[in-house]
Amino acid sequence: MSLLTAATEVRLRAYSPYSRFKVGAAILSVEGRVHVGCNVENVAYPEGTCAEAGAIAAMIAGGDTRIAEIAVIADSPAPVPCCGGCRQKIAEFADQGVRVTLHTTDGKSKVLTVAELLPGVFSAAHMDKI
Template sequence: MSLIDTARAVRRNAHAPYSKFKVGAAIRAASGTIYAGCNVENVAYPEGTCAEAGAIAAMIAGGDTRIAEIAVIADSPKPVSPCGGCRQKIAEFADGDVEVILATTDNVVLKTTVADLLPGVFDADYMSKV
């Protein structure tokens, strides 16, 4: 199963009763293992979890720490981009040249990189004196 297919499949499990905006994400870790996550909303909006954050949590729980590739899919008119917080989370576990595949359920695909999604990333270099 491809990364997009994995993201598409997990998207069906999203819990989005408030926004009705289901999102799926799949990560291929450096080990080759694929991890998936979907958004999970909460009535105490915005206390839910984004699909990307869920996939990253699954990756860490699975013992992997580096993202080799990530795909995100949603039912939207154009490929959906991760929110700012998820861009930072992705950058924590991926190099700037890691491919990010953004897709719609109608098979519109946009490929980019972590660095293009988050120029000027806040990283550990800023913490070197701590």
């Protein structure tokens, strides 16, 4: 199953009664497995979970630790970029050259690397003490 197919299928299970904006994400781990997530809203905004964060949590829960590729899909006129928090979460588990493909439900897509998605990323290297 392709990442786009996996993201498309899980998007349909999103819980978005407030925004009605369903998002699906699928991660291919370095270990070769696909992990999916969908947005889960909560009436107490912003306490919901983004699709990308859900897919990362599923990856970690499944025993994998590194992202090889990620696909995100939403029903919008143009590919929807990941929020700032998800950009940081993705960067935690992916190398800077990893491909992030943003899709719309009508077939448009935009491919970025993690470095393009989050330039100037804050990393553990910034916390090293000299």
